[in-house]
Amino acid sequence: MSAESAAEHVHxxxxxxxxxxxxxxxxxxxxxxxxxxxxxxxxxFVGMWLSVVFRLHLANEGTIAQLNNQLSALAPxxxxxxxxxxxxxxxxxxxxxxxxxxxxxxxxxxxxxxVFMVLTxxxxxxxxxxxxxxxxxxxxxxxxxxxMLSIWLTILSFITLMAAFFVPGGPPNSGWTGYPPLSAIPAxxxxxxEGPGGYGQDLWVLSIAIFCFASxxxxxxxxxxxxxxxxxxxxxxRMPLTCWAWFVTAILSLLSFAVLxxxxxxxxxxxNAGTSFFIPGDLFFNKPLVDHRGGSPILFQHLxxxxxxxxxxxxxxxxxxxVSHLLSTxxxxxxxGYAAMVFAIFGIGIVGFFVWGHHMFQSGMSPYxxxxxxxxxxxxxxxxxxxxxxxxxxxxGGNIRFTSPMLYALxxxxxxxxxxxxxxxxxxxxxxxxxxxxxxxxxHFHLIMGVAAIFAMFAxxxxxxxxxxxxxxxxPLGKIxxxxxxxxxxxxxxxxxxxxxxxxxxxxxxxxYDFLSSNYMVTCHKIVTHTAILTATxxxxxxxxxxYSLFAGPKATDNPWEATSLEWxxxxxxxxxxxxxxxxxxxxxxxxxxxxxxAAKDYIMQQxxxxxxxxxxxxxx
Amino acid sequence: MAALxxxxxxxxxxxxxxxxxxxxxxxAGGSDGGGDGDGDGGKGQHLPRRTYFTALWLALxxxxxxxxxxxxxxxxxxxxxxxxxxxxxxxxxxFNTLALLGSSALVEWxxxxxxxxxxxxxxxxxxxxxxxxLMFLGGQGVAWWELHRAGMTLSAxxxxxxxxxxxxxxxxxxxxxxxxLLYVAALALKGRAEAKGGLAADLSALYWHVLDGVWLCVLxxxxxxx
Numbered sequence: 001m002s003a004e005s006a007a008e009h010v011h012x013x014x015x016x017x018x019x020x021x022x023x024x025x026x027x028x029x030x031x032x033x034x035x036x037x038x039x040x041x042x043x044x045f046v047g048m049w050l051s052v053v054f055r056l057h058l059a060n061e062g063t064i065a066q067l068n069n070q071l072s073a074l075a076p077x078x079x080x081x082x083x084x085x086x087x088x089x090x091x092x093x094x095x096x097x098x099x100x101x102x103x104x105x106x107x108x109x110x111x112x113x114x115v116f117m118v119l120t121x122x123x124x125x126x127x128x129x130x131x132x133x134x135x136x137x138x139x140x141x142x143x144x145x146x147x148m149l150s151i152w153l154t155i156l157s158f159i160t161l162m163a164a165f166f167v168p169g170g171p172p173n174s175g176w177t178g179y180p181p182l183s184a185i186p187a188x189x190x191x192x193x194e195g196p197g198g199y200g201q202d203l204w205v206l207s208i209a210i211f212c213f214a215s216x217x218x219x220x221x222x223x224x225x226x227x228x229x230x231x232x233x234x235x236x237x238r239m240p241l242t243c244w245a246w247f248v249t250a251i252l253s254l255l256s257f258a259v260l261x262x263x264x265x266x267x268x269x270x271x272n273a274g275t276s277f278f279i280p281g282d283l284f285f286n287k288p289l290v291d292h293r294g295g296s297p298i299l300f301q302h303l304x305x306x307x308x309x310x311x312x313x314x315x316x317x318x319x320x321x322x323v324s325h326l327l328s329t330x331x332x333x334x335x336x337g338y339a340a341m342v343f344a345i346f347g348i349g350i351v352g353f354f355v356w357g358h359h360m361f362q363s364g365m366s367p368y369x370x371x372x373x374x375x376x377x378x379x380x381x382x383x384x385x386x387x388x389x390x391x392x393x394x395x396x397g398g399n400i401r402f403t404s405p406m407l408y409a410l411x412x413x414x415x416x417x418x419x420x421x422x423x424x425x426x427x428x429x430x431x432x433x434x435x436x437x438x439x440x441x442x443x444h445f446h447l448i449m450g451v452a453a454i455f456a457m458f459a460x461x462x463x464x465x466x467x468x469x470x471x472x473x474x475x476p477l478g479k480i481x482x483x484x485x486x487x488x489x490x491x492x493x494x495x496x497x498x499x500x501x502x503x504x505x506x507x508x509x510x511x512x513y514d515f516l517s518s519n520y521m522v523t524c525h526k527i528v529t530h531t532a533i534l535t536a537t538x539x540x541x542x543x544x545x546x547x548y549s550l551f552a553g554p555k556a557t558d559n560p561w562e563a564t565s566l567e568w569x570x571x572x573x574x575x576x577x578x579x580x581x582x583x584x585x586x587x588x589x590x591x592x593x594x595x596x597x598x599a600a601k602d603y604i605m606q607q608x609x610x611x612x613x614x615x616x617x618x619x620x621x
Numbered sequence: 622m623a624a625l626x627x628x629x630x631x632x633x634x635x636x637x638x639x640x641x642x643x644x645x646x647x648x649a650g651g652s653d654g655g656g657d658g659d660g661d662g663g664k665g666q667h668l669p670r671r672t673y674f675t676a677l678w679l680a681l682x683x684x685x686x687x688x689x690x691x692x693x694x695x696x697x698x699x700x701x702x703x704x705x706x707x708x709x710x711x712x713x714x715x716f717n718t719l720a721l722l723g724s725s726a727l728v729e730w731x732x733x734x735x736x737x738x739x740x741x742x743x744x745x746x747x748x749x750x751x752x753x754x755l756m757f758l759g760g761q762g763v764a765w766w767e768l769h770r771a772g773m774t775l776s777a778x779x780x781x782x783x784x785x786x787x788x789x790x791x792x793x794x795x796x797x798x799x800x801x802l803l804y805v806a807a808l809a810l811k812g813r814a815e816a817k818g819g820l821a822a823d824l825s826a827l828y829w830h831v832l833d834g835v836w837l838c839v840l841x842x843x844x845x846x847x
Binding site: 013014016027028140142143144216219220221224227228229255256257259261262263266269273274275277281292293294295296298299302303576577 | 782
């Protein structure tokens with residue numbers, strides 16, 4: 001083997017000359033990474049815009065509810081009552097007041113787009129594709145053509161999902177979880193086949209199935225690359241924590257997306273081939289809906305959440321890896337407890353497969369089973385706390401540089417902790433009986449899975465932009481964007497926690513507050529909507545920053561952040577074969593050799609000769 | 622204590638790495654040699670032989686999860702619904718099983734022939750194995766047709782639904798396997814079966830054997846929980 005390769009001479013490889021092979025249907029992992037990143041950016045804006053639309057709806061609905069309350073106190077025929085009725089009608093005629101079906105459709109698409117097309121693509125497919133091979137010293141992913149297949153299947157999946165907006169009946173409205181029977185029988189919605197549960201739902205299932213397949217292919221590529229293509233000296237325990245995170249994420253993807261694929265295909269059969277995997281008997285809406293008995297919607301929930309819980313970690317674990325990397329780089333200190341971080345990531349990944357039942361406490365589960373799932377859920381808190389402790393340990397006494405990537409990373413830690421505390425409430429089955437399906441849950445998962453992961457993407461974008469595009473992003477713009485977004489998401493989602501504490505149910509398009517303190521709820525809804533509009537608008541700053549910096553940002557040096565991993569040892573942007581002439585350097589140091597006593601400068605890059613590290617310096621980790 | 626552990630590990634790991642990683646390590650990142658569809662993406666990245674096996678095992682792990690999800694759905698759904706009708710498996714399945722196992726044996730025999738450098742024997746055995754694989758697929762088609770004719774259509778009863786889903790999922794895997802066997806057969810006819818130490822033959826054979834195991838599990842599942 002080595003004899004065979006040693007016999008071959010090294011020569012420079014030219015990128016494909018045709019534009020399409022170089023930039024569209026490219027097998028270069030860097031191009032594929034950027035394609036994933038752009039896909040996530042587009043999808044993020046679509047998903048966010050949907051949320052603004054239904055936030056406007058909710059705020060208007062609140063006003064309508066208040067006016068209705070006033071109306072009920074007035075004599076029906078009085079002039080005042082008539083004026084109020086007119087006002088309500090005018091409000092209802094507004095574009096932003098949606099029908100309940102439309103509201104749920106937008107909610108479904110918002111969730112699906114963000115969970116699959118943003119949270120699952122950018123951290124892994126985007127940054128992972130671009131930087132995993134470079135950080136471990138490989139010329140490309142192990143199977144570049146499969147890599148190209150992954151991104152194009154993912155794009156196909158996104159197009160299929162978007163097509164649901166344009167078919168008769170519009171997008172599906174059974175939620176991003178697609179629970180049957182709502183998702184399985186169009187007629188269960190009290191509509192004909194033209195309703196929202198029609199073609200839109202079929203496209204949704206199809207899109208998810210394609211996405212699963214693409215993710216499986218991608219995951220195999222990531223694991224193989226990490227295991228088999230590391231350069232000389234790049235032992236597993238010398239990999240940056242980003243690589244560890246992508247590695248664990250890929251294992252999670254491989255094992256969980258296969259199960260979702262099965263759930264999706266069985267659902268598709270239930271919808272179109274008359275089978276009864278998930279559809280229970282005796283469904284009745286005006287007339288009996290099915291002529292068979294015995295299907296189990298709970299079975300779908302089990303399959304879905306066996307995927308769905310690891311999916312949460314698929315979204316967040318790459319962020320954890322990146323944040324560990326950034327905190328160390330910008331605090332100019334080694335990561336506190338590198339090995340503990342690795343074990344914690346693995347711990348989260350493994351335990352993550354045994355907690356899916358906590359999404360189903362209210363689905364009719366035996367309390368004994370629920371307690372088992374509850375205990376396992378609490379166990380996830382242990383590795384999570386180890387990580388948080390080590391992040392703080394990394395910062396402690398550091399010489400912190402508050403650049404915009406660092407701010408985003410700190411934002412991630414904050415959001416992860418805030419969101420995580422809500423998880424301790426929800427993970428206990430007794431407490432969850434109260435909180436289930438309230439806004440508390442919405443606030444919780446948005447903080448910990450949604451915005452925390454998004455902040456990691458902001459951090460990754462700000463940190464790696466100079467490497468990917470050869471130009472620096474604008475720092476002041478980045479900082480303004482950070483502060484408004486950080487404050488905004490906290491206001492939005494902490495307010496939602498408060499609404500949940502009061503018992504406000506989620507997924508309702510309209511409400512009657514007779515049983516709740518109405519003004520409080522309506523005020524909360526308005527605060528959330530106003531802040532959401534502000535925060536969403538602020539994202540344009542990010543877009544402006546990206547576009548402006550692409551063309552007019554100051555040229556980036558090879559290593560603008562004075563970081564240690566291999567991607568900073570090559571030009572910005574990297575040449576086609578990553579390392580000039582395919583000469584991958586040998587690695588001699590751990591990934592976080594910052595502030596080594598006695599060293600010439602405050603960081604030692606991984607490929608520097610062994611002498612760069614004084615023999616007298618104490619062990620790094 | 623913790624520091625000790627970590628200091629230990631990097632020292633131990635290079636030994637594992639050095640065994641096959643001459644390729645990815647910088648100086649020898651040379652060309653792939655054959656250049657026949659390993660997808661080096663034009664960069665000439667050398668992949669050690671074990672890389673392909675790692676990838677295959679991982680793909681099989683994904684497939685394992687697919688069948689595990691189907692099997693657990695099968696058991697749960699059978700236990701939950703009161704509407705399960707026991708399915709009489711078409712007898713041809715036993716013939717199909719023999720064909721698949723025989724195919725696997727022939728393919729393995731062929732692979733050993735290749736390793737011993739007996740190319741003619743390899744071609745004969747490999748093509749017979751492939752033919753048996755195709756016969757398995759044909760036989761499965763007959764089984765579906767018989768069931769269908771007997772009124773056990775996909776939607777007739779949930780037991781039939783599971784039968785079709787499980788056997789079709791397996792048959793799709795077999796189809797990929799037959800494709801791989803034919804690819805190697807085509808290589809053999811071009812006299813290139815032994816390229817890279819018979820890598821393509823070894824990979825296809827491994828995949829093909831695992832499909833035997835999957836089939837036995839699927840069959841066992843449908844026999845034990847009728």
